[in-house]
Amino acid sequence: MKNIIDIEIVVPNQTRYLSMIGKIGENVARELDRFKGDREALAHHLNVVLTEGVVNAIKHANAADPNKEIKIRISASNQEICIKIYDSGQGFDLTNVPDPSFESDQLGEKGRGIFIIRSLMDSVEYKKNNGGNVLEMKKKLG
Amino acid sequence: MQLKIEVNGAVRIIYVKEERLDAHNSDELKAELNRLFDSGTKDLLIDLKEVRFIDSSGLGVLVSGFKNASARQGSFKLSGLQSQVKSMFELTRLHRVFDIFQTVDDALESY
Numbered sequence: 001m002k003n004i005i006d007i008e009i010v011v012p013n014q015t016r017y018l019s020m021i022g023k024i025g026e027n028v029a030r031e032l033d034r035f036k037g038d039r040e041a042l043a044h045h046l047n048v049v050l051t052e053g054v055v056n057a058i059k060h061a062n063a064a065d066p067n068k069e070i071k072i073r074i075s076a077s078n079q080e081i082c083i084k085i086y087d088s089g090q091g092f093d094l095t096n097v098p099d100p101s102f103e104s105d106q107l108g109e110k111g112r113g114i115f116i117i118r119s120l121m122d123s124v125e126y127k128k129n130n131g132g133n134v135l136e137m138k139k140k141l142g
Numbered sequence: 143m144q145l146k147i148e149v150n151g152a153v154r155i156i157y158v159k160e161e162r163l164d165a166h167n168s169d170e171l172k173a174e175l176n177r178l179f180d181s182g183t184k185d186l187l188i189d190l191k192e193v194r195f196i197d198s199s200g201l202g203v204l205v206s207g208f209k210n211a212s213a214r215q216g217s218f219k220l221s222g223l224q225s226q227v228k229s230m231f232e233l234t235r236l237h238r239v240f241d242i243f244q245t246v247d248d249a250l251e252s253y
Binding site: 015016018019022041044047048051052055058059106107108109110112113115116119120 | 161164197199205206209226229230233235238239
C-alpha cells in the first residue's frame with residue numbers, strides 16, 4: 001500500500017502548536033481527492049484527533065515539560081490514514097479512562113479526549129517505543 | 143484569549159472571540175468563569191458564534207461552568223454553535239446537558 005502523503009512534524013511539548021498541527025491534518029484530508037466520503041468532516045476529525053492526541057502526550061505522557069518534544073507522523077494512502085504521536089515520557093493508561101457517554105460519567109472532566117479519539121478513528125493503540133510511547137490511530141478511507 | 147463580556151439584567155454574556163477553544167486557551171475561559179462566579183454571578187450565557195473548533199479541554203471547561211452554575215442554583219446556557227462545534231457536543235452527548243440556542247437573543251428570551 002503506497003502512501004500518497006507522509007509528513008513528520010516535531011514540535012516543542014507546548015499547547016501553542018495545537019492549532020498549527022490541527023490545520024496540517026485538515027489540509028491532508030483536503031488533498032485526498034479519491035476519498036468518496038465527506039472530506040470536510042474528515043478534515044475536522046483529523047484536526048480533532050491530532051489535537052486530542054497531542055494534548056494527551058503533552059500533559060499526561062511528557063508531564064507538561066516544555067523542554068521535551070513531540071513527534072507526529074501522518075501517513076495517508078487511498079485506503080487508510082495513520083497518525084502516530086510519539087512522546088518521551090511516563091505514558092498513560094489508555095484503558096483506564098472513564099466513558100463519558102455513560103450517564104454517570106457524563107459530567108466528568110476527564111477521559112473525554114480518549115473517548116473522542118476512539119469514536120472518530122477505527123483503531124487506537126498506545127505502545128512502548130524507544131524509551132517513550134507512541135499513540136497510533138488509524139482510519140480506513142475505503 | 144479574547145473574551146467580551148456584556149451585562150443583561152442578572153445574566154452575564156461571554157462572547158468567546160476565538161477561532162479555537164482548546165487545551166491552549168480554555169484555562170483562561172475557566173479563570174474568567176470562576177472570577178464571575180466568585181463575584182456573585184449565577185446566570186451565564188456563553189456565545190460560541192466565532193468558535194470554529196472545540197476540543198475535550200474546551201468542552202471540559204464548559205462542563206465545569208455548568209456544574210458551578212448548577213451548584214449555585216443558577217443557569218449556564220450556550221448560543222451560536224457552528225456545525226463542527228455542535229458535532230462535538232453530539233459525539234460526547236453533551237447536547238443533552240446544556241440548553242443550546244441559535245443566537246444570544248433567542249437565549250435571552252428563555253430567561
